[in-house]
Amino acid sequence: MSDTALEVRDLTRTYGTGDNTVAALAGIDLAFRRGTFTAVMGPSGSGKSTFLSCAAGLDTPTGGRVLVGGTDVTDWDEERRTRLRRERIGFVFQGFHLLPYLSAAQNVGLPSRLAGKRVDRERVRYLLDRVGLADRAHHLPGSLSGGQQQRVAIARALLTSPDVLLADEPTGALDSTTARQVLGVLRSSVTDLGQTVVMVTHDPVAASYADEVVFLVDGRVAGRMAHPSADAVAGQMAHLDELVSA
Numbered sequence: 333m334s335d336t337a338l339e340v341r342d343l344t345r346t347y348g349t350g351d352n353t354v355a356a357l358a359g360i361d362l363a364f365r366r367g368t369f370t371a372v373m374g375p376s377g378s379g380k381s382t383f384l385s386c387a388a389g390l391d392t393p394t395g396g397r398v399l400v401g402g403t404d405v406t407d408w409d410e411e412r413r414t415r416l417r418r419e420r421i422g423f424v425f426q427g428f429h430l431l432p433y434l435s436a437a438q439n440v441g442l443p444s445r446l447a448g449k450r451v452d453r454e455r456v457r458y459l460l461d462r463v464g465l466a467d468r469a470h471h472l473p474g475s476l477s478g479g480q481q482q483r484v485a486i487a488r489a490l491l492t493s494p495d496v497l498l499a500d501e502p503t504g505a506l507d508s509t510t511a512r513q514v515l516g517v518l519r520s521s522v523t524d525l526g527q528t529v530v531m532v533t534h535d536p537v538a539a540s541y542a543d544e545v546v547f548l549v550d551g552r553v554a555g556r557m558a559h560p561s562a563d564a565v566a567g568q569m570a571h572l573d574e575l576v577s578a
């Protein structure tokens with residue numbers, strides 16, 4: 333098994349043509365080792381969402397390669413990419429994306445049902461317990477708080493033990509106390525379960541839960557920070573221009 337959960341090599345993505353061309357990604361090289369938690373930060377328009385979309389096979393890069401668990405998936409057709417997303421990539425979004433008419437447990441088991449597989453109820457119970465919601469298994473999302481809904485979404489993303497869990501602003505809709513619980517769950521999925529997490533965030537406190545922060549500016553990797561503290565990240569975000577000119 334590859335030691336690298338996700339890797340992108342010279343990844344580029346341009347939108348538009350002629351004078352209207354925008355280089356959303358201008359050649360990114362990144363490798364995410366298994367069992368690590370990385371935060372991706374950068375100003376609005378720096379390419380964070382485009383990076384996640386290309387890594388997940390939701391968007392097709394203009395150039396470069398994407399490797400998931402050591403397998404080059406860049407040229408896979410839509411059918412294989414759909415299976416890749418279902419089985420080897422977990423997603424957590426700012427808006428939770430739970431199905432409102434399914435219970436928490438049913439939402440967690442959904443990836444198996446979509447794949448036409450038997451739901452492993454034991455694993456669903458285990459994951460709900462891990463995210464602190466064992467007693468909410470039969471609740472509908474509408475009767476759960478935002479933070480609880482996000483923890484259900486994380487349990488669902490962990491169901492298949494994916495190569496990588498991609499999180500796009502997972503705490504963007506939460507208050508700071510609830511956000512900390514959600515970040516703690518993501519952190520423990522890495523520390524205790526060996527999951528690999530890549531999280532886009534604007535929040536230095538959220539980034540401080542990661543092992544490393546990658547800073548994007550204008551579609552390029554402008555810098556990295558290991559063992560980030562919230563203060564150090566906030567300081568770096570305020571001086572990204574210095575990284576670019578360095």
Ligand SMILES: Nc1ncnc2c1ncn2[C@@H]1O[C@H](COP(=O)(O)OP(=O)(O)OP(=O)(O)O)[C@@H](O)[C@H]1O
Pocket residue numbers: 347348354355356374375376377378379380381382383
């Ligand atoms: N579908 C698209 N068509 C044209 N341009 C796009 C498209 N998607 C993104 N872009 C452009 O690519 C650049 C990178 O966008 P992207 O959404 O990846 O940035 P971001 O860092 O995620 O921003 P934010 O923090 O605001 O979400 C921006 O200049 C954006 O306008």
